[in-house]
Amino acid sequence: MAITRNCESTTRRDCLRLGLGALMGGGLIDALRARGRAAIPGARPTSCILIWMDGGPSHYETFDPKPDAPAEIRGKFKAIETSxxxxxxxxPMKRLASIADKLAIVRSIRHDQGNHGAGNHYMVTGAPPRIPVGCGAFVSFHPSMGSVAAHERGAGGGLPSYFSIPSMLRSGGPNFLGARYAPFVVPDDPNSASFRVRDVAPPRDLGGTRVDGRRSLRDRLDHLKRFAEKAAGDPALALDEYYDQGYELMASHQAQRAFDITVEDPRLRDRYGRNSFGQRCLLARRLVEAGVPFVTLNEGGWDHHVSLFDGFDNxxxxFESSITALIQDLDQRGMLxxxxxxxxxxxxxxxxxNKDAGRDHWSNAMSVLVAGCGTPGGQVVGxxxxxxxxxxxxxxxxxxxVATVYAKLGIDPGKILFTPSGRPTYLVSDPTPIRELMG
Structure with missing residues (x-):
């Protein structure tokens, strides 16, 4: 898998590997902790697909053009009419312009965190970092939206509640909610003919007989006195449920169907784009169709300090064609x-x-695309x-x-959660949603 670097030239593992999957040939235990609880009674069965353009996309070259500004500000591209x-x-947003009636564009979100690490944390958690954070930081001072959705909503049916594809956001973790609400990361490329999701199917070198044999070995070990006594506080006992769920997931027809994008009409796959991002969008649609409440597509490469216009042209x-196809497909299926x-x-x-034909970090202005879940389309907010x-x-x-996202997912943004030490923590300090987006 190709790794995209931002200006800090730093990479990191997508998520913590607990290393407890040897008996079944994979590292599923941490992912299974992401399985949520049953949905809150009365909560709307809504889902979120977050397309994260890591690095900070230019608002000028996307949804907030300034055609009357001087050339050194307005840039190379023209402003175009939409539907x-x-x-x-x-x-560059030609295809999205054609479905503008389904979109709301927010042009007036601003904050004071101009580094990648801090800005990422603020936008995906709704909480500013507690200490100064540099560009390359992977920080978690507060649970991410995806982890909160997993905690509050759950997916049911044997699937994890929160996916991050192909990697985890630098602040996309659960913080005090615990590792069970971390995202299930799908690093493999769904555009590849050999695409298979690690731990959803047995490893290639393990046939069904060997998998069953390894499970039988665990069953025999479970009869040892230490396990049979079920001594209080034995950490190994807490893993048993996750191993059992691991085998269930490998045997789950629902999980197999959700990840099998080969069953899709080839013409639809073409519409999404026969590229990595396009097929990840299609996979995201299949996951929410299967009941997953939160899917993040972590798409780096938007830190255009140099050659911004060439980058957008290429x-x-x-990219925007795939997003257009996703929104249209959801709409046609009655899922939008x-x-x-x-x-x-x-x-x-x-x-x-700047002198390198790029633009640098700027937190005083940004644009956000919002569609679906009852959002009135055809509007610009701010x-x-x-x-x-x-x-x-x-x-x-x-x-x-962030309060808007929670409200649309049926989660009270003013809810108070408690840390393991009993400290009360608001989901969002200002739980006021953006009223224009609420419908």
Missing amino acids: VPGMRFSE RMPA DSTLVLALGEFGRTPKI ATDSRGYAASERVLSPENF
Whole structure:
């Protein structure tokens, strides 16, 4: 799997590997801890697909063009009309412009965290970091939206409640909620003909007989006196359930079906795009269709300090085409009303184009795409000033954004959770959703 680096030139493991899967030939135990509880009584059966554009996509070159600004600000691309009169996007967003009636664009979220690590944390948790955080930091001072969704909603049916594909966000973890609410990471490429999800099927070198044999070995070990006594506090006992669930997941027809994108109409796969991101979008749709409440697509490569316009020319046509196909497919299947689709990064980019034909970090303004889950389409929420320097109308915070996501998932954003030590913690310090997005 290719790894995309941001300006800090740092990479990290996607998630903690507990190393407890040797008896079944894989590392599933941590992933099974991501299986949520039963859905809250009365909660809406809604899901979220978060398309995370890691690095911070430019608001100028996406949804907030400034055609009347000087050339060193407005950049290379023109502003284009969309399917909604008066609503304009930047030229690279041609396909999304054609379905603007289904989209809401928020142009006025701002914050004060201009580094990747801090900005990522703020936007995916709704909580600013407690200490200064550098660009390369992987920090967790508060549970991420995906982990909260897993904790509060669960998936049921034997599937994990929170997926992150192909890697985990740097602040996408569960913090005090515990490892069981960490994301299940699917690192393999669904565009590959050999795509298979680790731990959902037995490893290639383990046939069914060998898998059954390893389970039989565990069953015999369980009859040892130490296990039979079920001594209080024995940490090994706590793992038994997860091993059992691991075998169940490998044998689950629902899990096998959810990951088998080969059953999709080849023409639909073509619409999504025969590339890694396009097929990940299709996989995300299949997962929410199977009842998973939160799926993150972690798509790096948007830290355009250099050659921004070449980068957009090369990548954006296929990228925004896949997002368009996802939204249209959800709509045609009657799923868009119950699936929230988001596309954003940690911040926007600087107004003035730098000497390397790029833009740098800028947290005073950013654009967020929102679709589905009852969101009124064909609207722009808020605005930046005439040159895109800062949010100037209907100024909103990451807290408002995260509160909106929770509200749409049927989770009370004002809920208080308790840490293992008993300390009360608000999900969001300001639980006010963005009213224009609530319908």
